[in-house]
Amino acid sequence: AQSVTQLGSHVSVSEGALVLLRCNYSSSVPPYLFWYVQYPNQGLQLLLKYTTGATLVKGINGFEAEFKKSETSFHLTKPSAHMSDAAEYFCVVTGRDDKIIFGKGTRLHILP
Amino acid sequence: DTEVTQTPKHLVMGMTNKKSLKCEQHMGHRAMYWYKQKAKKPPELMFVYSYEKLSINESVPSRFSPECPNSSLLNLHLHALQPEDSALYLCASSQRGFSGETQYFGPGTRLLVL
Numbered sequence: 590a591q592s593v594t595q596l597g598s599h600v601s602v603s604e605g606a607l608v609l610l611r612c613n614y615s616s617s618v619p620p621y622l623f624w625y626v627q628y629p630n631q632g633l634q635l636l637l638k639y640t641t642g643a644t645l646v647k648g649i650n651g652f653e654a655e656f657k658k659s660e661t662s663f664h665l666t667k668p669s670a671h672m673s674d675a676a677e678y679f680c681v682v683t684g685r686d687d688k689i690i691f692g693k694g695t696r697l698h699i700l701p
Numbered sequence: 702d703t704e705v706t707q708t709p710k711h712l713v714m715g716m717t718n719k720k721s722l723k724c725e726q727h728m729g730h731r732a733m734y735w736y737k738q739k740a741k742k743p744p745e746l747m748f749v750y751s752y753e754k755l756s757i758n759e760s761v762p763s764r765f766s767p768e769c770p771n772s773s774l775l776n777l778h779l780h781a782l783q784p785e786d787s788a789l790y791l792c793a794s795s796q797r798g799f800s801g802e803t804q805y806f807g808p809g810t811r812l813l814v815l
Binding site for chain 1: 741743791
């Protein structure tokens with residue numbers, strides 16, 4: 590069975606500071622891993638995903654994530670936070686059985 | 702065009718009403734999804750259509766009835782809903798419905814059941 594854990598339901602960072610959103614997963618098969626962002630009153634938008642190949646994945650808006658199999662992690666980072674990054678972020682894991690598992694989400698707050 | 706559209710944006714209905722939510726995409730995707738999202742929670746998968754056939758039904762009550770008339774259109778028919786069904790209903794699509802595919806989400810329909 591698959592599961593995904595996002596550490597911290599709320600994360601606050603200062604504008605210009607490093608953003609780090611944590612995601613750990615468990616899966617009995619090689620997973621596919623995604624980060625989606627949801628801005629207020631909007632649908633979800635893909636930031637980046639890992640399926641196979643290079644473990645460091647670059648996404649939109651300067652975000653990147655690294656798949657670390659040994660740590661079962663897929664943490665999301667951005668070197669310098671911008672006010673427009675304030676949103677809800679979801680880590681998602683899917684497996685070969687087509688089950689889609691969402692993390693509980695992390696609300697990112699950007700402090701001026 | 703990578704857009705998924707949903708209508709209406711907002712819907713208020715009584716518990717005896719019948720209403721429908723509509724979702725449309727013109728990306729040539731053959732998989733379409735309905736999700737329910739309560740406030741401050743992640744989306745919960747309700748239904749998946751793959752090649753116009755219902756492939757996943759996540760034990761959703763029968764007062765929710767999905768329909769996929771063609772590969773571009775997905776409806777969700779609502780009847781005799783309860784106040785706890787109030788939520789944001791999101792539609793999404795992907796190329797074929799495989800696990801590693803990106804899902805493209807619509808903006809959602811915000812439903813209030815009185």
